[in-house]
Amino acid sequence: MIALVKNEFTKLFSRKSSWIMQIVLFVAVLALALLMFFVSKIDTSGVEGGDASNAGITAYYDDKGAPVSEEEYWNSADKDGNPTYKSETLSLTDSVAYLKTQEQAAPTKEAKETIQKQIDFYQAYVDADEKPASNSAGISSADFFASLGSSGAVATMLVVVVASIIVATEFSGGTIKLLLTRPYSRSQILFSKYVMCIVYSVISSITLLVASFIFSFILPKQSIFMPLSPSTGAMTAFEHAWMLLGTNFLLMIVYATIAFFFSSVVRSQALAVGVGVGVLFSGGIIRQLLPLAIEKYDWMKWIIFNLLSLNDTVGGSKIAGGLADWQIIAGLGVYTAIILFFTFFLFKKRDVALS
Template sequence: MNLIKNEWQKLLLRKSSWIMQLVLVLMVFLMALLLFFVNKTINTSEGSGEAPRGVTQHFDASGQPISEDQYNSIAKNDSEKAKQIRTEVLSPKDSVSALKMQKKAVTDKQTKEELQRQIDYYQVYADKGKTPLESAGGPDGAQFFGSLAQEASIATILVVIIASTIVASEFSGGTIKLLLTRPYSRSQVLASKLIICIIYAVISSIVLFVSSLLFSLMLGSESYSLPLAPATGSLNAYEMALKLTGTNFVLMLTFLSIAFLFSSVVRSQALAVGVGIGALFSGNIIATFLPLAIAKYDWLKWLIFNLFQLNSMALGNEVAGGLAMWQVILTLFAYIIVILGFTFYIFKKRDVALS
């Protein structure tokens, strides 16, 4: 416990650790300010800039509904007949009925799940007698808050910086020998630093959540208690923000453990930070190319780079390989345990005499 208190005091004394939190708040504010002016410009030039959202349904000359494929075929082959087709955006209640019919007609599991999320979305609006609106501009306050201001990666970078330097700074500052002369094992010393990194990750998550909520008020919203988008089903802004905070925290722990490993291996703070942030960005870049390889080699879906798409899954997207969210989270925790186990092993065996 004394070790944890000591590490916490060190963190408090480092101005950079709190300046980074101010930077996070500033980034959220600037994003809200940018969207405020974007929405204001669009609303000024195009009126409200909003239109009813619902399933688009096509009707033939006799008033019978036709599918999107049928409509495209007619539009391509018979321009005169295409002019007789009427297209309208269905109400939430009618959208639910149309989507249920589509769901019955498909057999693919993934497509069924996507349709069910859309059904859940429109069902809430139908039950409350509301009509979802689609803005021509940027996100409104509820969407801004639900996406955590699209700044989750910034919060993760801050945690990576702390984890990258917390051990390396002891080596570069020459204080590691003094630290290890105290009546604590190397594992206890390293564990105390790991706990502080996790606490900092919790603080960063809370700051991001609260600042996103506060600055979302600048943008206005019809309601924070209504579903955000068809892709995320019935989740409202609060539920979506909490879900994204949770998935991003898992990713924070993953990148934290990777950065912590390099912090324990290298002696240079600058090198540790560079490698830590490099791992974060390179991982996301590699993840964009993995789907092509996974289509050919299914086992590649378990690579850690593919699992970095966890936040994208929270927003309603699918991860390559068709993995469920619980599979991604459990696998990431397995990676975290292995990486941290390797980190503790290296630190216990490391010769500090050369520091």
């Protein structure tokens, strides 16, 4: 069995396309970094030990000096559209104190959790005597690395392409009969090819991580070991990147399994690639429509397209239906197992004489 896996590894990486796709991924990350560099206007002055005054949140007060919400602040506008209430950008230390007061007055558990994340964010910068970057008009090196260069979908697409052709090429090239004459069962042959899909997913993930880290230095500097955003609390860019890499790898496996299924049941290499990539891109469209349906039919939260929003949970967001992370992962695991079962079942029943 090990010899069979080694043989599949040699076959996969003897193709120039396998290496070219990794180069494409590397170049795609570089292109996005350059694009963001040219449009970025981020101000990172004072990031390292700079003046921490006026680097915190903006607080709003009414005429009597009592704290009000941002919505109430803008609702106080006069006929010329100018707010009559006051606003003030606080220092980091004052921001923490102000948020603690707001947390005590928060009406719901969700509101308290949101405010606590902001407290954790600003407290980390107070303790480190550093100033968070103002990224209202751009993206920093930490943001770029944390998002893996916004190229997770590109890496997944390349894995889908490999999974789509790894079996279909044996049929289109007429080599499937020769492969089946070897002293291995059909299940062993198919399993070795699936292992290669996983290996290629690992390689693509490593390429994505390395490229994102290297090209992040093109952008304005921000430490990857400091909290990333008030919305993610004390989570650093380094932690965010690794968590996103993990969830994206799980999605790679799911998408690769779907593509692998079509590669095993169709004879056309082009059709297998088309269907595999089509599933990848159509999933994003369907996920946009699902929240409305889930509000009416709760059971639809378990549809695979909803579970494919796993990456969104890294930043603390909830997917439609409010499923916990472990529920999403468990659901994807069940779907993957079912798809693999039918893949092996149908492949064992295929008549290769028609190839």
